[in-house]
Amino acid sequence: MQALILAGGEGTRLRPLTSTVPKPVLPLVDRPFITFMLEWLRGHGVDDIVMSCGFMASGVRNVLGDGSQFGVRLRYVEEPRPLGTGGAIKFAEPLLDERFLALNGDVLTDLDLSAQIAQHERTGARGTLALMGVEDPLAYGLVNLHEDDSIAEFLEKPSSDQLGQIDTNLISAGAYVLERDVLDLMEPEVNTSIEREVFPALVGEGLYGFAGQGYWLDIGTPERYLQGTFDILERTVETPVGERIGETYLHVGERVEKAGRILPPAWVESGCRIDEGARIGSRAVLGHGVKVGRDTVVEHAVIHPGTEVGDACTIRDCVIGAGVRIGQGTHVEGGAVLGEGVTIGADNVITAGARIFPGVSIPDGGILF
Numbered sequence: 001m002q003a004l005i006l007a008g009g010e011g012t013r014l015r016p017l018t019s020t021v022p023k024p025v026l027p028l029v030d031r032p033f034i035t036f037m038l039e040w041l042r043g044h045g046v047d048d049i050v051m052s053c054g055f056m057a058s059g060v061r062n063v064l065g066d067g068s069q070f071g072v073r074l075r076y077v078e079e080p081r082p083l084g085t086g087g088a089i090k091f092a093e094p095l096l097d098e099r100f101l102a103l104n105g106d107v108l109t110d111l112d113l114s115a116q117i118a119q120h121e122r123t124g125a126r127g128t129l130a131l132m133g134v135e136d137p138l139a140y141g142l143v144n145l146h147e148d149d150s151i152a153e154f155l156e157k158p159s160s161d162q163l164g165q166i167d168t169n170l171i172s173a174g175a176y177v178l179e180r181d182v183l184d185l186m187e188p189e190v191n192t193s194i195e196r197e198v199f200p201a202l203v204g205e206g207l208y209g210f211a212g213q214g215y216w217l218d219i220g221t222p223e224r225y226l227q228g229t230f231d232i233l234e235r236t237v238e239t240p241v242g243e244r245i246g247e248t249y250l251h252v253g254e255r256v257e258k259a260g261r262i263l264p265p266a267w268v269e270s271g272c273r274i275d276e277g278a279r280i281g282s283r284a285v286l287g288h289g290v291k292v293g294r295d296t297v298v299e300h301a302v303i304h305p306g307t308e309v310g311d312a313c314t315i316r317d318c319v320i321g322a323g324v325r326i327g328q329g330t331h332v333e334g335g336a337v338l339g340e341g342v343t344i345g346a347d348n349v350i351t352a353g354a355r356i357f358p359g360v361s362i363p364d365g366g367i368l369f
Contacts, residue, residue: 001046001117002097005037006088007105008054008079013221016339016357017321024051024105025063026225027304029232029241029267029285030251032063033219036108038070039240041101044113047072050095051105052088054079086192093183102194104174108228109216110238111173116210120177123149126206127182127199130175132216140171143209151207154200170209173216214238222319222337229302230283233265241267253288260292269305293328310346318350327364 007024017026025032034051041049049072053060057078067074077092089102099120101113111130120128129151131143142155144167155168172195185201186192199207215237219228228237233249235242245251245267252262253270260278262268269288274280277295284298287305292298296313303309303320310328318336320326327346332338334351342356345364350356354367 002048003041003046003101003103004050004052004092005103005105006052006085008052008088016355020340020358022059024060029229036239038072042071049074050092051076052092084191084193086186086194086198087190090183090186090188098180100178102176102178106218106220107174108219110214111212117177119210123208125208126179127202128177128208128210130173131170131209131211132173133169134171142168143170144168145209149208151203151209170211229285
């Protein structure tokens with residue numbers, strides 16, 4: 001089975017993390033994010049994968065290579081300009097088989113793709129959309145099904161006064177099984193949305209929905225990136241990382257100098273140093289070579305490789321990019337995100353969702369939210 005992963009976006013909602021790192025290869029726990037999707041696909045028999053790239057495409061290729069390290073064949077197409085989801089699929093047409101999967105590249109999931117493909121074959125569908133039930137249907141566009149699982153209609157995101165009229169909580173999960181003839185509905189090199197323009201035209205013409213079970217999360221914002229990290233650590237979603245940490249919910253790599261404490265769930269990569277009185281966790285990830293000073297607390301947070309945090313700091317509910325320097329007594333909290341190579345002096349308070357872009361330097365006491 002073949003899959004096309006749509007990974008051409010700039011990841012603007014994840015900036016400043018994606019200002020220097022393409023979103024598909026942004027670190028998530030111990031590996032580039034997109035490798036979770038590659039491993040998930042391989043587990044369902046997909047061995048031929050095409051990556052549709054755009055922004056910083058060479059950075060994606062340089063990290064992932066030909067896919068052999070993941071047990072798959074990996075090829076790339078690069079959009080000349082943003083073409084939308086439908087346009088990107090059409091642009092990849094020369095590489096696509098008679099039947100293929102098309103997937104949004106910013107989703108973490110353990111959906112049963114094999115069951116979706118089996119339903120697609122059983123119904124003789126032209127397209128089968130993976131659907132997931134959500135607790136808050138007001139936040140999404142919704143999908144209604146007939147009893148035979150064919151799609152009846154797509155509903156725009158409802159308003160709160162329409163809540164009593166809603167009889168479905170199913171949303172598109174961004175995973176589609178498609179027959180090649182669906183590509184005939186799209187013009188080449190034209191910006192097209194497959195969700196808004198192509199799928200509505202297929203209602204009543206062989207379009208089905210697969211109501212899946214399991215975990216599904218779009219990790220396209222810092223808040224969801226953190227949530228996905230914690231769900232991996234807590235084994236809420238099935239991943240190879242969860243298999244490695246097992247029932248201890250804890251991983252400590254080689255050559256870690258640990259004078260402080262590490263509380264699960266937590267992931268500490270090799271070469272880290274945790275000084276006396278420091279506490280890591282719960283819900284914390286330290287990348288390779290991170291140094292944490294005396295009496296510093298890191299919880300509900302992700303720190304990317306090579307960062308150094310001074311003494312008596314608080315790092316909570318935030319994401320810290322690679323190679324950052326944080327001075328003593330500084331607090332980074334409340335959804336803040338620091339980009340790669342940022343320098344924060346002593347006694348600063350960075351909070352309230354502040355985003356500090358790569359290379360910025362803030363002097364001692366320069367920001368006190």
